Amino acid sequence: MAALLNKVWLALLLAAFCGQKVSSEESGPVIVEEPENRVDFSNSTGANLHCSVRGRPKPTVVWVRAEDGTAIGDVPGLRKVLANGTLIFPPFRAEEEYRQEVHAQVYRCQATNPHGTVHSRDVHVRAVVAQDYETDADKEYVIKGNNAIMKCEIPSFVADFVSVQAWVDGDGRSYTPAQDGRYGNGWGRGVALYDNDNLLFLSYGGG
Incomplete structure (x- = not known):
């Protein structure tokens, strides 16, 4: 009977040790790389926003609207979210394809695993549509000596x-x-x- 109890205690100790070891190897999500606070780009070039994270288990990465935390998805031809955490804004035709809710928005990268959730800084995205413009300078009259x-x-x-x-x-x-x-x-x-x-x-x- 004593030998059986010793085996049970040994099994419990091994299980506790293994569980502690596994737990010590796991960690919450950490954002390693995030975009600048402001990202301006031309409609003729587009832009890629990178968000790199680490953690164990491997965190899932999504992009959300900073305003309400709503996860965003793909908008064909205008916005694409990759599984590796990259948010892509492809080049687009100026007036025909510009959408304010896509091209003038504040985003956040969000990483989640069983140990928690973290967010990147707010990223203010602004697409600039290339178009002609003119400068002007009003005429000014001045008396000599002034x-x-x-x-x-x-x-x-x-x-x-x-x-x-x-x-x-x-x-x-x-x-x-x-x-x-x-x-x-x-x-x-x-x-x-x-x-x-x-x-x-x-x-x-x-x-």
């Missing part, structure tokens, strides 16, 4: 993706910014030009 301010007007739909590279006067002379923020090349007598948030400051001397 200053004038001109602003380069950029359409709002491209303002976040466009920067002023140069100003060109009526004679075709270009003024490009130097390292100190001044504009050089073709400096006129008594004229100094500075750049600040698309503004051109002209200082007309009295002589």
Whole structure:
């Protein structure tokens, strides 16, 4: 009888040890790679968002809407979710295929296994549709000896993706910014030009 009890206790100890070993080898999900907080892309290029995770057992990966946690799926030709955690936005035709709920959305990568669930940071996705635009600068009149301010007007739909590279006067002379923020090349007598948030400051001397 004692020998039988010893065998039972030994079996229980082995089972407990094996269970502890298996448990110690398992772990909750951890996100190893996630996209930047903001992802802007052109409709002509598309974009891939990568989300790499680890954990034991291997976590399942889905993408969700940050607003309500709803899991997203494929949208033929516009969005595809791969099992490896990559979210793909293929190139698309500009006005015909742009969809705000797909191309202007906040997403999260979500990883889950029996030990828990983790999320990536919010990823603000914005697709930019390539289209023509024109800049403009209003006429300003200034008395000699005073200053004038001109602003380069950029359409709002491209303002976040466009920067002023140069100003060109009526004679075709270009003024490009130097390292100190001044504009050089073709400096006129008594004229100094500075750049600040698309503004051109002209200082007309009295002589």
